Amino acid sequence: MILKYIRKTLSIALVSIIFCGCSDWTEIEAINSNSNLSETTKTDEYYAALRAWKQTPNLPQVFVWFDNWSGASPTGANSLRGLPDSVTIASNWGGHPKFNLTPERKADMEYVQKVKGTKVVVTLFSANVGDDVPHQDIFETAGNSSDPEVVRPAIKAYAEALYDCIVEAGYDGFDWDYEPETGKDKNHLWNNITQRRIFVEELSYWFGKGSQRTDRGDRKPAKPGLLFLIDGEIGIGDHIEKDWPMYYVDYYVLQAYGARNESSLDSRVNGVFNDMSKWIEEGKLTKEEIVRRTIVTEDFESHASKGGGFLIMSNYVYxxxxxxQQIGGCGIYRVGFDYNQGDGDYNGSPEYYYLRQGITNLYRTYHERLNISQEENSSEQE
Incomplete structure (x- = not known):
């Protein structure tokens, strides 16, 4: 995509967001229960520009964990289509099936992917080898072994099985919910240092920035462009090991629940720097790049009524x-609690009251910083 087109697309998007007060790409569409998920509600030109804008390099991300998903009726409470247009990544989280999607969920997901350019990933705990995928005898060989020669074949098969299920279901990537401090009992992959390192290594052949490398061994080719996210205990808790190949991971999603000020967020980012110190020292990651890959999130299961620290997160610059460096994005756990939750109107509408304010903040900051950077470059060239 040429720079001129990127700037034109950004102008369209950011004018809509900033000067129209979220009246375009951040608004919730007026949809009734009789809407056809195969039809659009805006012009083809609008959606083409929206999709192109979401491909802008280094664009901050709006990430949500989406549960209560039925897709049966296109309302904001239980359909992906009802999310604001500017949501860039939505993750299937919750008690409903992650694979073998119903026709309604499948149609809902395909709509936002193809029309809005929204990436839809799946969040899994993957606390043990073989979780959530069809059984294979080789999975049982891992047990709680720390012998790489024993563990590697089982985890290699598991990572490929996850990839196959994710591609077959139609997702755009995988979000590993890594929380060993909260799950000590019998969660061997979470709690075994060797197993979790090898798991990240094997996942990186299928997802994220390393999936197209040529040193694949006997692994089949991977579909390009699938996202790789890790959330949970990054920079806190049991942490991640410094030898995980985190330079292959697209986004580090911090459960920064309840963070109320920039100091708290600074501390979380500094924790990520600590976890990535090996790669910083070796020049495989810069601190600026780490911030650009870091998404901070709030828990709306607990804080929906007042927004918690979400609006602070959406304005955050390290x-x-x-x-x-502006943060790589902001997000919400259980975003459905923000839909028509009774806290008032934002820009004349109660739907996704805090989410839409956060979207405005995030892209206003991005736009302002982009303008400053362009002005500085122009001055240097004069």
């Missing part, structure tokens, strides 16, 4: 250690 300013320490000689760095001034």
């Amino acid at each position: 300013k320490q250690q000689g760095i001034e």
Whole structure:
């Protein structure tokens, strides 16, 4: 995509967001229960520009964990289509099936992917080898072994099985919910240092920035462009090991639940730097790049009524250690609690009251920083 087109697309998007107060790409569409999920409600040109805008390099992400998903009626409470247009990544989270999607869920997901350009990923705990995929005898060989020669074949088969299920279901990637501190009992993959390292290594052949590398061994080719996210205990708790190949991971999703100020967010980002210190020292990741890949999220299961720290997160720019870098995105756990939750209207509508404010904040900051950067470049060239 040429720079001129990117700038034109950004202008369309950001004018809609900032000057129209979320009246375009951040608004919730007026949809009734008789709407046809195969039909669009705006012009083809609008959606083409929206999809192109979401492909902008280094664009901050709006990420949501979406549960209560039926797709049976296109309302904001239980359909992906009802989310604001500017949501860039939505993850299937919750008690409903993650694979073998119903026709209604499948149609709902395909609509937002093809029409809105929204990436839809699946969140899984994957606390033990073989979780959530069809059984294979080789999975049982891993047990709680720490011998790489024993563990690698089982985890290699497991990672490929996850990839196959994810591609077959139609998702755009995988979000590993890694929380060993909250699950100590019999969760061997979470709690075994060797197993979890090899798991990330094997996943990186199928998802994220390393999936198209040529040193695949006997692994089949991977579909390009599938996202790789890790959320949970990054920079806190049991942490991640410093030898995980995190430079292959697209986004580090921090459960920064309840963070009320920039100092709290600074501390979380500094924790991520600590986990990535090996790759910073080796030059495989810069601190600026780490911030660009970091998404901070709030828990709306607990904080929906007042928004918790979400609006602070959406305005957040890391300013320490000689760095001034906007966060890579903001997000919400159980975003459905923000749909028509009774806290008032934003821009004349109660739907997704805090989410839409956060979207405005995130892209206003992005737009302002982009303009400053372009002005500085112009001055240097004069």
